[in-house]
Amino acid sequence: MDTVTTPVLELSAAQLVRNVAAVRDHIAPSRLMLAMKDDAYGHGIAWVLDALASDSALNHFGSFDVDTGLRIRECRPDARVFAWTTSADDEIAAALDAGLELGIGTAEYLQRVISGARGRGRAADVHLKIDTGLRRNGVRPEDWGEFVAEAAKAQRAGLLNVIGVWSHLAEASDAEDDEAAAAFRRAVDAVRAAGLSPRDTHLTASAASWWRPELRGTVCRIGAFCYGIRSADGPEIPGIRPVATLRARVVEVREGEATVGIGALHGLPSVLAGAPVGTPAGVRRIRAVGDVATTMDSWDGAQVGDLVSVFGPGESGESDATALAERIDTVGEEILTRLSSTVQRVPV
Numbered sequence: 001m002d003t004v005t006t007p008v009l010e011l012s013a014a015q016l017v018r019n020v021a022a023v024r025d026h027i028a029p030s031r032l033m034l035a036m037k038d039d040a041y042g043h044g045i046a047w048v049l050d051a052l053a054s055d056s057a058l059n060h061f062g063s064f065d066v067d068t069g070l071r072i073r074e075c076r077p078d079a080r081v082f083a084w085t086t087s088a089d090d091e092i093a094a095a096l097d098a099g100l101e102l103g104i105g106t107a108e109y110l111q112r113v114i115s116g117a118r119g120r121g122r123a124a125d126v127h128l129k130i131d132t133g134l135r136r137n138g139v140r141p142e143d144w145g146e147f148v149a150e151a152a153k154a155q156r157a158g159l160l161n162v163i164g165v166w167s168h169l170a171e172a173s174d175a176e177d178d179e180a181a182a183a184f185r186r187a188v189d190a191v192r193a194a195g196l197s198p199r200d201t202h203l204t205a206s207a208a209s210w211w212r213p214e215l216r217g218t219v220c221r222i223g224a225f226c227y228g229i230r231s232a233d234g235p236e237i238p239g240i241r242p243v244a245t246l247r248a249r250v251v252e253v254r255e256g257e258a259t260v261g262i263g264a265l266h267g268l269p270s271v272l273a274g275a276p277v278g279t280p281a282g283v284r285r286i287r288a289v290g291d292v293a294t295t296m297d298s299w300d301g302a303q304v305g306d307l308v309s310v311f312g313p314g315e316s317g318e319s320d321a322t323a324l325a326e327r328i329d330t331v332g333e334e335i336l337t338r339l340s341s342t343v344q345r346v347p348v
């Protein structure tokens with residue numbers, strides 16, 4: 001009997017390659033920046049980059065923080081890597097040394113990046129961020145003119161290359177996104193009027209890139225759809241399937257109840273009673289999620305060591321992580337990124 005009882009996240013490189021190709025075809029002529037925050041949405045940065053190694057058209061990656069950007073850089077010495085969040089001074093220095101592109105969404109951060117570039121003796125490649133209504137990060141339209149003028153001055157001094165202008169959409173309603181897109185276009189015009197010529201403009205992530213082609217810039221920052229994670233309450237997308245399948249093993253069977261070796265400490269939400277799980281005999285329901293094990297309705301012939309699947313393509317209970325997420329009012333990304341490092345990532 002197999003005594004391994006840790007849960008496994010099976011990862012399909014072939015499916016990842018297909019998803020990335022489908023996304024790229026759909027958004028052309030806009031170019032793809034693959035979003036890799038949260039360890040590539042729980043799939044693992046190194047695995048994802050390895051799986052996509054033969055895709056030479058994919059050479060632009062996005063990370064939330066500098067640390068993640070540096071990990072991408074280690075795997076891809078020649079790729080473009082964009083780290084979009086505000087960072088500490090030592091991270092700025094490391095990012096400049098590694099040739100990362102930085103997202104700049106406050107006047108204060110702009111000054112620190114300029115200082116960092118002066119200290120490092122090399123110009124920083126930056127993407128300026130306008131706040132188009134999300135109010136998360138980004139320079140407000142009323143402050144944009146002064147911010148852009150400062151950036152233009154630093155570019156003339158050889159300390160900055162303004163290579164992009166960007167923002168992020170709320171995706172709450174089409175009308176709000178339309179307003180945000182109009183504010184974004186005005187911001188890009190102001191940057192050009194200041195004598196700068198950014199080659200990249202980017203506003204949209206998975207959902208808007210897919211369904212609102214008129215909002216796409218020259219680049220789309222896309223994570224979820226590349227990993228096969230559908231939007232919560234969104235439809236399935238032709239050609240796109242989940243990359244990951246979450247499986248666990250039966251560790252005990254008695255009196256109509258099977259216990260499987262996955263629980264809240266592995267990152268499974270503890271409120272999933274009633275959720276379907278795929279078993280060798282078809283779908284059965286979860287009874288209770290414990291710390292390291294979950295009880296569920298058993299089946300005829302259930303045996304210790306049997307594999308069940310919590311989500312993923314194929315014969316699983318829920319067809320994807322988003323279906324599981326919809327039960328508890330969250331998004332598929334969260335189901336995947338919550339899975340702890342004790343869940344073994346297994347390429348299939």
Ligand SMILES: *Cc1c(COP(=O)(O)O)cnc(C)c1O
Pocket residue numbers: 035037084168204205206207221222223224225
């Ligand atoms: C997460 C994120 C993305 C990618 O979003 P998806 O919906 O996963 O495609 C793009 N841009 C920013 C700023 C993000 O935080």
